[in-house]
Amino acid sequence: MQAEIIISGFGGQGTLYAGQVLAYAAMDEGKHVTWIPSYGPEMRGGTANCTVVISDDEIGAPTALHPTAVIAMNLPSLDKYEPMIKPGGYLVVNEDMVNRPAVRDDIHVLMVPANKIAQEIGNERAANMVLLGTLEGNMHLLKEGALERALEDHTAARLKKFITMNIEALHRGAEYLAA
Amino acid sequence: MQAEIIISGFGGQGTLYAGQVLAYAAMDEGKHVTWIPSYGPEMRGGTANCTVVISDDEIGAPTALHPTAVIAMNLPSLDKYEPMIKPGGYLVVNEDMVNRPAVRDDIHVLMVPANKIAQEIGNERAANMVLLGTLEGNMHLLKEGALERALEDHTAARLKKFITMNIEALHRGAEYLAA
Amino acid sequence: MPPKGWVEVNELYCKACETCVTDCPTQALAIDLSRLTAKGYHPAFMLHPEDCTGCGICAVVCPDAAITVYRGVRPGTQKEAEVA
Amino acid sequence: MPPKGWVEVNELYCKACETCVTDCPTQALAIDLSRLTAKGYHPAFMLHPEDCTGCGICAVVCPDAAITVYRGVRPGTQKEAEVA
Amino acid sequence: MTETDVKVVYKRPLGFTDRTTHYCPGCTHGVAHRLIAEVLEEMGELKNTIGVAPVGCAVFAYNYFNFDFVEAAHGRAPAMATGIKRTLPTKTVFTYQGDGDLASMGMGEIIAAAARGEQITVIFINNTNYGMTGGQMAPTTLPGQKTSSSPLGRDVETQGYPIRTAELLATLDGAAYVARRTLHDVRGIRLAKRAIRTAFEVQKQGLGFSMVELLSICPTNWGMNTENSRNWLAEHMLPYYPVGDYKVSTAVSEMKIGGN
Amino acid sequence: MTETDVKVVYKRPLGFTDRTTHYCPGCTHGVAHRLIAEVLEEMGELKNTIGVAPVGCAVFAYNYFNFDFVEAAHGRAPAMATGIKRTLPTKTVFTYQGDGDLASMGMGEIIAAAARGEQITVIFINNTNYGMTGGQMAPTTLPGQKTSSSPLGRDVETQGYPIRTAELLATLDGAAYVARRTLHDVRGIRLAKRAIRTAFEVQKQGLGFSMVELLSICPTNWGMNTENSRNWLAEHMLPYYPVGDYKVSTAVSEMKIGGN
C-alpha cells in the first residue's frame, strides 16, 4: 500500500500543519511516511503546499506527479491539482474558497464547506482539520482514531488548548462521505 | 645546437642580470632563448639563480638537470651545480668567493678571480660580467661582440653610464681561457 | 474655503498596511473591509473625502507608491458638493 | 663609581641592522667590519666596553633579540680594570 | 476654485516600473525605493543611473526601478559598483544593501570602497535582521532582541554588540557624506529624502563616497503589525542608532544643490 | 662591586625558540615578536597561549615562538582565533597580522571579531605596505607614498585614502582596548610593550576584544636603511597615525595588572 496526498492552499490556511498531523499519525502506526513542503523565496503569502506519502515499504519519491489524493483549500490549488489525481483517487475541496465544482468524474470528489464548519465550531483556522477529517473519513488510510491520537500526542504544549476543537473539526469533516 | 647555462650566486651578485644580457644577445641573433629565474619567498638574501637556454629550435624545457655550462658565483652554487654539468661542459667559478677548486675533470673548469678583476676596473658589482665574459670567451655561443651589443641596445637609460665598465668587464673575463 | 484635496489609491499596489490611515492628519482615510484587491488585500480608501487637505502625507509614507494626491477639488465631487 | 654594565651580542642572531649602535646612549657599540657571521653579516660588538652603563636600550631596540645585557662588571674585565 | 486648478501634489515616480513589489505590507523597503526614484527623477538622472541590487529582501529591486540594474553577489555590491563606476565614470552608480549584506557579509567591501573614496552612493537599509532568510540576527540586531538565531534575545557576551555602520564609515577619509535617517514617520522620510538627494549630488559632483543609512521596519520578522513596528523602531532603534550627519566633508558642506 | 653582583638586565625571552628569523635586518617585526614573548613570559602564559600567524612577512612567526601556533589563511586570522577561543575559552589566543592581512583582505573578519567582543588579542603591524609580496600599496600606504603598485605615489583620487585602523575599530562596542604604538624608538617600544601587556590582560580578564596597532618599519621595501626608515616612520607615519589609546572601556580603565 502506498498513498500520496497533496494538501494545498494559501499560506496561513494550515496546509503544512494538516500534512504533519497526517504524517505523525502514519508514523505512530508504524508506516513509512514522508512529508515535504514546497518552499519558496517569498516567506509569506502565495501558495503553500505539502506532499505526504504513506507506505508499508521504504518510500522512494517523496513527491508524486499523480497523487492518490488532494486536499485543495483554494481555487488555484483546485485548478492545479485536480487534473493530476490518479483515477479512482480522492479530491477534497474547501467549497468556501472556490467558485466552481470539480470537473473530473473518474475520481471521488468531496466538496466541503470547511470554513463555515470551522466557524461553527469556533475557529475559522480549523478548516484544515475539517478537510483532513473528510479525507481520512473516506480513505481510511489509517486506523480509526489515528489522527485524533496524533493530535493528542504531538501538539506542542502551548497549543494544547486547541486539541479539542481540532478533534471536533476532524469529526465534523469525517461526516462528509463520498456519494 | 642547444645550450643550457645556469648562473648562480647570492642575491645581489647580479646573476639574474647576467642571464638577461646573455638572453638578449641570443635573441638579437635570432636564436630561440629562454631565461628563467628560481624565485623564492625570501625576496632578499639566499641564493638567486637563473637558467638560460639558447637553441636554434623551439625550446622545450627551460630548465636542465644537466646543463651545458654553469657560472658559480659562490660556494653553495659550486657545490650544488658542479656535479650536474654535462660531461664536456663548462664551469666558470668566481674564485674569490669559494674556498676550494673544482673536482670534476671531465668538464672545462675556469677559476676566475672575478671580484678582484671587477674591483680593478672600478666596481665590484661587475663580477657577474667578468664571469659572463669568461663563459662566452670560451664557449662562443654567439657571434663575436654579441654580448657587448646586447649591453648597448638593452640597457635602461638610467643605467647607461655603466655600459663601458661592463663591456670592459666582459673583455677582462674573456681573457681567461680554458687550458 | 481652505485648499482642498483628494487622493486616489491604486489598488494594484495597495497592500493594506494602514500606514496612510494612521498618518493622515485629518483621518480622511480608512481600510475598506468590504473589498479585496486582486492580490487579496482590503485596500485603503477615502472614508471622509471632505476632510482631505491634499497635504500629501499619506503618499509620503505609503511604502507602495499606491497613492496619488491632488490638490483642488475632485472633479465630479465639486458638483455634488454644490448640490449638497 | 657609577653602576657599570656590559652586553653580549649573539652572532647567530645579529643582522648588522645597526639599530643598537645608533641608539646606545654612550656610543659603546659599533659594527665589526672585520668579521662576518655565519649568515654573512658584520655583527655589532662592544667597541667601548668601558662606556656601557647596562641601561639595556640596545636590547630593547634590537629586532633580533641578539643582545644580552648585564649590569655589574664584566667578569674578567674587572681585573683588567684594576690593573689599569 | 475650478477644475483647472487641480494640481497633482504627489504621484508615483517615473523611476518606477509598474510592477507591484514582493515586499510585505508596510515594509519600508518600499519607501526607500520610492525616495531613490524621486531623487533621481528630480536630478534628471533616471537615464544615467545604474543600480546595484543586493542579496536580501531587496534582491528583486531591479524589477521595480525603471533604469539599468545589476544584481550583486551577497555583500559584494560595493565591489560591483566600483567595477561599473570605474568603467563608466560619468554614470550615477548606487548600491542598495541590507544590514546583513553590507555590515556582515560585505563589511570588507564597503569599508574598502569608502576608504577608496569610490564615487558611488550607498543606500543602506538597517532593519536589525536578515529579512529575506527569515529573520536571523544581523550585525545591527539590538542587545536582547529576539531573532530566529538569537532565540533568547541577542546576548552581547556571546553574540556581540550591534555595529553602528554610519559612525564606523564616517571615520574613513574617503567618505565624503555619511548620514543616518529613519523611515518610520513622515518627518523622518522627508529628511531621508533630502539626505539621499545630498548623497547623489555628492557623487555627481565627484566629491567622494556617500552613504545614507535608513532605519527601516520589518513587520514580518519582528512579528508586529506596521504600526507597532514603526513604534518599536522609534522606541528601540532610534536611541541606539541616532539619526544625524556623521560625515560631511568640507567640500560637501560647501556644495550647492540646484533645481526643484 | 664583585662578580656576584652581576645581574642580567635583559636576555632573550623564554617565549622564543632558538631559530633565527627570516626578517630583513632592522625590520621591527622582530621587535614586535620580542615584546609579545616578553609579555607572555611575564604573565606566565607561555604554556597557555595559542598564536595565530598571518599570511604576510610574519607567515613563519610560528617558527620563532615557543608555544602552540596555527597559520591562518590570508586575512582570516581573527576568524581562526575565534574558532580556537570558543573551543578552548581558557586559553590565551592572539593573532599577529600585517596591514594587508588585517586592513585589506581581512577587514570583514577583524570588524566582526571586534564587534562580537571576541576575547582575543590582536597585534597589528602597520608598515604601510605589503612586505612579503614585494612592497605593494596597502590600505595604510600614505598619500603620495611610492610602492610597487603605486609607482607614482599613492594618488588618493584613484587609490583612496589610508585607513586608520585603530580609530576605526575603536568605534565598535565590543572592542574593550584599542591602542596604537610605535616601534621606531626605544620610548615607543617601551610604551608598546605596556600596551601589549594591557591587551593580553584584557583578554585574561575576559573584558572583550583587544588590539594594539604597532607602527613598524620595512627597510627593504621602503628602500632605506634602518636608520632612515626609523626617521621616515617618525616623520611621516606618526602624524598620520598618532600613537595613543583609542578605546579603553570602563572595565579596562579599572583593570589592575599584577606582577612585574
Next chain:
Amino acid sequence: MALELIKGNIAIAEAAMRAGLISYFGYPITPQTELLEHLSARMPELGRAFVQAESELGAINMVYGAACTGLRTMTSSSSPGVSLMQEGLSYISGTELPVVIVDVVRGGPGLGNIAPSQADYTQLVHGGGHGEYHLIVLAPASVQEAVDLTGMAFDIAEKYRMVVCLLLDGSLGQMMEPVELPEFKPVRTTPPAWAVGSPDSKERVVMTSINIDPPTQERFNVKMMTRWQEVEKNEVRYKGYYLEDAEYVVVGFGTAGRIALSAVRAAREQGLKIGLLRPISLSPFPTKAVDELADRVKGFLVVEMSNGQMLDDITSIVARRVPVEFYGRMGGMVPYPDEIASAINDLVQGEHDVDVDARGKWLAKMRELVGTGE
C-alpha cells in the same frame, strides 16, 4: 527509541550534537538555515559553542581554528556559501584536520534559486579549491540516513583527519521523515596530543598548510594521496536494489536516487529487469561496483538533479563496455518518478550504442521539453 518526525536540516543538527559536536560556526542561507537556527538554540543549552559568523569565509575559518584543537566542529551552508569556502577547504585539507561540513545544494549557477539541486557534485567531489586534495563526500537519501551519516562523518573525519562533506539537496533538508536519533555520545573536551592546546603533547604543536620548500610539499602530497588510497579502500558506501538479476541499472544518489527507486519499482512491476545503484559515498566513489556491473549488464541510466556531473564518472568507469544514458533536471527542478520511468523505457528499448553521447542526446531532448528561453 521513539521515532520522531523531523526535517532533514534539524535532524542533522541534532545528530551532530549527539555525535559530540563541540562547536558550530555558520551563516544563514536557504535552504539550510533551519540547521543553523536549531543549533543557535540548542548549543548554548548544552554549554557548547555556537557562532553565527560574519560570512561563510568567517565560518569556514572559524571551523579551521576549532579543528586545530582536535575537538568536533562543523559548519553548514548551501551552494554559493560553499563556493566561498573553497579556499578554506583547501587550507583545512592541507593542514590534515577533521572537519564536517554540510552542503544543502540549491539551484545554480550564480544566485540561481533556492530549489533542490545536486549541481555541487563536481565542486565537492572533484575539488573546487586549489591544489591537490580530496574531500570525503557522503550523500544521504533520507532523513534517517542523514542522521546516520552525520554521526559517521565525524568518526571518519577523525580517522583520516580529513574534511567530510554531507551533500544533500534542498528538498532533503526540508523534508520530514520519522527518524530514530542516536543517544548523546560522551564528548571529548580536551584536545588530543596532535592538536593545539593539548595537555598531552610533548612538544609545542604547530598547525599549518605551508610548505615553502617544494620537496617538502611534494612529500606531504604523496602522504595525503597515500591516505586517500586507504580511504578509497575502506570508505566506499552504496546501496543496491534489485541488482542480482538486473539487465539494466539506474544510478542515482540522494533524492534523485530515491525517486529513481520508485521508477525502478514501477519498471519491475512491468516485468523489466532493472536495478538501482545508489552511491552513498560520492567520494570515494563506488567505482568497483559500477565496474563489475559494467561487465554483466546491458546498460546504465544515470539520473541526477544536475547536468550530469556524476555521469562523467560513470562514463569513465564503464569505458564503453555498455551504453550509458542520462536523465537529469537542472536549476532546481526535481524529476518525478514517471520521467525516470520513461527514460528507463527509452534505455531498454533504445538502440545500443556504446559511443553514445549521453549528455548530448539528453540535452537535445531537454531543448524540446523545456526550451532554452530564447
Next chain:
Amino acid sequence: MALELIKGNIAIAEAAMRAGLISYFGYPITPQTELLEHLSARMPELGRAFVQAESELGAINMVYGAACTGLRTMTSSSSPGVSLMQEGLSYISGTELPVVIVDVVRGGPGLGNIAPSQADYTQLVHGGGHGEYHLIVLAPASVQEAVDLTGMAFDIAEKYRMVVCLLLDGSLGQMMEPVELPEFKPVRTTPPAWAVGSPDSKERVVMTSINIDPPTQERFNVKMMTRWQEVEKNEVRYKGYYLEDAEYVVVGFGTAGRIALSAVRAAREQGLKIGLLRPISLSPFPTKAVDELADRVKGFLVVEMSNGQMLDDITSIVARRVPVEFYGRMGGMVPYPDEIASAINDLVQGEHDVDVDARGKWLAKMRELVGTGE
C-alpha cells in the same frame, strides 16, 4: 615588429592592454604580482582603470561589475586567490558575461608555496564553483603563446559571453622569452546594446544570475549547455608534435608539455616513435584528438605538474583501448626532461595492461622517490 624579451606575467599584461583592456582589478599574490604591478603603472598612463582591490573577492566582483558594461575587463591571481573567486565565477557565468581571468598556479593545497604547479586544473576545468557552468580554459606553454592566447581570450569571451581563464604555472609567469607583441587594437569604450549603461539599448538592461523560478533557471541552463556545445565544436586547440607515425603519445600541457617536448625529442633521437599532444584549450578539451589517437597508438603517457588531474580526463576518453601511464610532480616541483624520458622508456618497455591503475603505480614510485615525510 621587433622582438622583446619579457616575463610571462608582464607579457600577458601588455597583451591584454593591446587587446583593448579597459579595466583591471586585482590583488597581489606571488607568482602573479608583476602582472598587477605592471598594469598599475601602465593602465593609468593610458587613461584606463586600474584598481588594486581589497581582496580577490573584491577583484572578481569588480570585474563582475565592469563586465556588465560589456567593456573588456580582466583580473589575475594565483591558486588561493582563485579559490576565493569561485563564487564570483559562478555568478559571472550565470549572468553570461565576458571576462578574462589569469591563474598563475602555485604549489598547494592550502598556503602551500609559490613554486610552479598545475594543480588548479580541476578547479578551473571541472568547475570549482556551485551549479552548472563551464569556463573556457587556455594553457599557454610559452610567453609568445601566452601573448597570443591573451588577445584571443578576450575575443572568445565576447563571442560566447563566457569566462575565459588563462592557466599557467608560476614558472611561465616568471620566465622571459623573446616575444612579438601585437599592435594596440582600437578600443571599445561604449557599452554594447546588451550591457548596462549602453546608449544603444532600447529598453533598460538588467544583469542578474537569479532565476527564482526553477523552470526559468532550467531553461537558462539548457541554453548555456547548448552554447557550451558550440564552444566544444569551435574552440578546441592543441598542438601535436611527431604524431603522424607515433606509436606512443605523451600528453602534457603548459610547462609540463614543453618539458615533455624535450623528452620526446630525446626519445626520437633514440629512434623511439614517440609523439606529443599538447592541449592548449583544456576546456573544451581536445577529446576528439585523444580519441582518434587511442584508436591507433599503443599507449599514452600523461605528464603533469599535479597529481594527475588531466589524467582522469585522458583515461576517460581512452576508455581502456590502450594503456595510459602517468608521470607527475606535485607541490611546486617541476620535472626535468630526463625524468619524463625515463617514464617514456618505462611505457615503451613496460607490460601493456589497459586496466592499469596509472595513478596508483606512479604513487608507489613517488613513495620510493620522495617518500611521504613520515
